[in-house]
Amino acid sequence: MNTLRFQALTKVAERKPKSVPAYNIDEFAKYVFNEEAMRQYLSHKIMKHVLDASTHGIKIDRKYADDIAKGMKEWAVSKGVTHYTHWFQPLTGSTAEKHESFLNIEEHKPVYEFKGSALIQQEPDASSFPSGGIRNTFEARGYTAWDPSSPAFIVENGDGAGKTLCIPTVFISYTGEALDYKTPFLRSLHLLETNALSVYHYFDKEAKKVTATLGIEQEYFLIDKAFYTARPDLMMCGRTLVGREPSRGQQLEDHYFGSIPARIFAYMVEVEQEALKLGIPLKTRHNEVAPAQFECAPIFEEANLAIDHNQILMELMKRIADKHDFYIIFHEKPFAKVNGSGKHNNWSIGTDTGKNLLSPGKNPKDNLAFLTFFTSTIKAVYEHNALLRASIASAENDHRLGANEAPPAIISVFIGSQLTQILNDILEGKETETIRKEVDFKLKKIPEILIDNTDRNRTSPFAFTGNKFEFRAVGASANCSAAITILNTIVANQLAEFKNEVDTQIQAGVKKDDAIINVLKEYIKTAQPVLFEGNGYSEEWVQEAEKRGLFHVKTTPHALKAYISEKSKTLFEKTHVLSEKELEAHYEVFLERYTKKVQIESRVLGEMVLNQIIPVAVEYQQKLAQNVITLSQLQLNHTAKPQVDIINRIAKHVAIIKEEVEKMIDERKIGNKIENVAERAIHYCEKVKPYLESIRYHVDKLEFIVEDSAWCLPKYREMLFMR
Numbered sequence: 084m085n086t087l088r089f090q091a092l093t094k095v096a097e098r099k100p101k102s103v104p105a106y107n108i109d110e111f112a113k114y115v116f117n118e119e120a121m122r123q124y125l126s127h128k129i130m131k132h133v134l135d136a137s138t139h140g141i142k143i144d145r146k147y148a149d150d151i152a153k154g155m156k157e158w159a160v161s162k163g164v165t166h167y168t169h170w171f172q173p174l175t176g177s178t179a180e181k182h183e184s185f186l187n188i189e190e191h192k193p194v195y196e197f198k199g200s201a202l203i204q205q206e207p208d209a210s211s212f213p214s215g216g217i218r219n220t221f222e223a224r225g226y227t228a229w230d231p232s233s234p235a236f237i238v239e240n241g242d243g244a245g246k247t248l249c250i251p252t253v254f255i256s257y258t259g260e261a262l263d264y265k266t267p268f269l270r271s272l273h274l275l276e277t278n279a280l281s282v283y284h285y286f287d288k289e290a291k292k293v294t295a296t297l298g299i300e301q302e303y304f305l306i307d308k309a310f311y312t313a314r315p316d317l318m319m320c321g322r323t324l325v326g327r328e329p330s331r332g333q334q335l336e337d338h339y340f341g342s343i344p345a346r347i348f349a350y351m352v353e354v355e356q357e358a359l360k361l362g363i364p365l366k367t368r369h370n371e372v373a374p375a376q377f378e379c380a381p382i383f384e385e386a387n388l389a390i391d392h393n394q395i396l397m398e399l400m401k402r403i404a405d406k407h408d409f410y411i412i413f414h415e416k417p418f419a420k421v422n423g424s425g426k427h428n429n430w431s432i433g434t435d436t437g438k439n440l441l442s443p444g445k446n447p448k449d450n451l452a453f454l455t456f457f458t459s460t461i462k463a464v465y466e467h468n469a470l471l472r473a474s475i476a477s478a479e480n481d482h483r484l485g486a487n488e489a490p491p492a493i494i495s496v497f498i499g500s501q502l503t504q505i506l507n508d509i510l511e512g513k514e515t516e517t518i519r520k521e522v523d524f525k526l527k528k529i530p531e532i533l534i535d536n537t538d539r540n541r542t543s544p545f546a547f548t549g550n551k552f553e554f555r556a557v558g559a560s561a562n563c564s565a566a567i568t569i570l571n572t573i574v575a576n577q578l579a580e581f582k583n584e585v586d587t588q589i590q591a592g593v594k595k596d597d598a599i600i601n602v603l604k605e606y607i608k609t610a611q612p613v614l615f616e617g618n619g620y621s622e623e624w625v626q627e628a629e630k631r632g633l634f635h636v637k638t639t640p641h642a643l644k645a646y647i648s649e650k651s652k653t654l655f656e657k658t659h660v661l662s663e664k665e666l667e668a669h670y671e672v673f674l675e676r677y678t679k680k681v682q683i684e685s686r687v688l689g690e691m692v693l694n695q696i697i698p699v700a701v702e703y704q705q706k707l708a709q710n711v712i713t714l715s716q717l718q719l720n721h722t723a724k725p726q727v728d729i730i731n732r733i734a735k736h737v738a739i740i741k742e743e744v745e746k747m748i749d750e751r752k753i754g755n756k757i758e759n760v761a762e763r764a765i766h767y768c769e770k771v772k773p774y775l776e777s778i779r780y781h782v783d784k785l786e787f788i789v790e791d792s793a794w795c796l797p798k799y800r801e802m803l804f805m806r
């Protein structure tokens with residue numbers, strides 16, 4: 084009973100909630116180099132330059148760089164910062180940083196120094212980041228460059244151990260290709276904002292700028308750190324590869340929105356407070372559906388900031404979890420048979436005049452603008468549903484999508500009954516003028532009606548929720564740039580086409596509003612197949628969706644192909660969001676990441692089975708065998724039947740497990756010899772991955788019959804219910 088599992092059980096039973104400082108709103112953005120901080124540390128002229136660069140996405144003038152760096156350093160040092168780092172988002176999926184001290188020696192004395200050149204650009208050794216063949220490993224040069232549209236911020240490392248100034252940057256190869264998520268994302272954002280503004284000018288010439296907005300709901304699991312330490316699968320793969328479902332899971336539906344357990348509550352308060360200091364406005368906290376699952380969501384922000392904030396928040400949540408003796412799990416499906424975790428991306432477009440373009444308005448002009456952006460988004464999702472599906476594909480998310488609790492692996496759009504009716508009216512209308520009146524009339528009522536949540540559909544991967552679209556199929560551990568880059572790009576592209584088509588009609592003499600309605604009508608007609616109001620979890624929908632020609636693939640290697648389809652290639656070429664070389668490279672990186680994830684899981688499972696599970700099972704079998712011998716010595720053989728039965732069952736499972744592990748290893752060997760990355764990923768998906776399931780089946784059977792005190796892995800009931 085001295086296994087890590089039992090040590091963990093003892094520890095967890097004794098845990099108490101940590102005490103945390105009270106929530107204090109005055110600390111908002113204390114660690115952000117925002118306008119207020121700039122005002123104190125930069126001259127007026129330089130501050131204006133930085134703010135302009137930030138709002139208009141223009142480059143920082145090098146001649147100001149030294150002064151900006153100096154001001155930033157002074158501000159940071161006043162907060163106790165000693166180091167700085169360029170902070171970037173490589174295609175690994177996590178964020179990267181390489182700390183450097185402000186320290187310099189001048190005339191034998193230590194001083195703090197931060198040069199403009201170090202702020203603007205750096206050359207981290209990029210050879211160990213994935214680049215999908217853009218850069219050979221020997222040509223290690225890639226560089227990071229400051230993205231002034233996201234403000235610098237301070238991160239505390241360890242509890243009081245030190246603070247680091249983080250400068251958000253893009254990460255580019257020496258030859259200028261994007262090696263990260265942020266670069267294509269910023270391109271897509273710029274394109275969307277430009278195209279949306281030019282379309283919006285049909286309705287309102289006042290607006291000078293439109294901005295994509297994003298509110299990211301983050302789901303996660305929290306389990307005790309001691310359990311994590313005793314589970315090689317959690318440590319190495321972020322999910323449990325074995326584990327029998329607990330007798331009680333989520334069937335009582337008593338966890339969702341239930342009262343938050345004390346230790347968790349203390350954790351959440353501390354996360355919120357630290358997030359507040361970083362200017363991340365967390366707004367909601369609650370229990371999610373599965374036991375030990377929770378969610379938080381900030382107030383929405385400009386998309387670029389929202390994504391950076393989500394990445395910062397995930398790091399923060401990990402760090403604070405550790406402090407509270409928790410381990411946080413962002414994996415999309417850490418526990419079989421209970422719900423997985425997603426990251427709902429609430430997305431909209433707003434103007435600098437304060438208007439949300441996806442909010443139905445109160446007057447005819449606003450309503451037509453709303454219908455334009457609403458319908459164009461739906462049309463874009465219809466046209467590129469395969470690409471959108473690819474943008475959320477990962478080894479982790481494969482376990483979640485289509486698993487009867489998460490959005491299906493088919494991209495469809497839910498809009499609710501009122502808007503369905505309105506679109507149908509437009510479609511069926513014979514006389515443009517009357518349709519428009521009709522539409523105005525109906526839309527006037529919409530703000531009140533849509534707020535009513537009865538018109539919600541939780542099974543839809545892409546739902547309109549009153550004044551924004553909610554892309555729900557994004558995985559909890561993902562960097563949502565991947566998904567939002569695609570969404571921005573396809574909508575931007577659609578808006579450009581829309582503008583073209585409407586302008587052509589206007590030039591041919593059609594009145595502007597009529598031209599707009601004509602084009603929208605075409606869009607509604609074309610995009611019909613993507614609209615779905617029914618149950619996205621049902622088997623009928625899978626069949627129906629296939630009939631409608633919607634893209635349906637369940638696994639990542641196949642889903643990813645949509646990135647390099649002719650249609651996608653044309654799109655990326657036209658929009659300049661990814662060059663052909665970048666596209667191929669990113670595709671390759673995503674495939675490799677998939678293969679490596681499955682490979683690691685397969686290795687870890689093999690090890691666990693041979694080092695932990697079989698030994699434990701055999702030990703128990705031996706104990707039973709000993710008992711059978713004793714009974715026979717006492718001439719009580721006739722009472723030994725149940726024991727013999729269990730001995731046989733153990734023998735059967737152990738034999739199968741061992742054989743399957745060997746076969747799995749053989750398949751890995753075959754896979755590793757395949758040169759082509761796509762084929763290798765498919766091999767891992769179709770030949771290696773199935774063993775993870777079949778081996779698990781027998782391990783879970785063993786867990787059921789082997790005596791509890793011998794079992795060395797923390798059980799589901801313990802991880803999910805003890806805190």
Ligand code: ADP
Pocket residue numbers: 296297298299300367380381382383384429430431432439550551
């Ligand atoms: P629910 O769970 O009901 O979907 P939440 O409150 O958890 O709602 O999350 C909704 C998210 O949508 C929040 O982050 C919110 O700020 C965000 N949101 C609201 N309006 C917009 C908008 N116009 N653009 C982007 N996100 C928005």
Ligand code: MG
Pocket residue numbers: 300427553
């Ligand atoms: Mg939501």
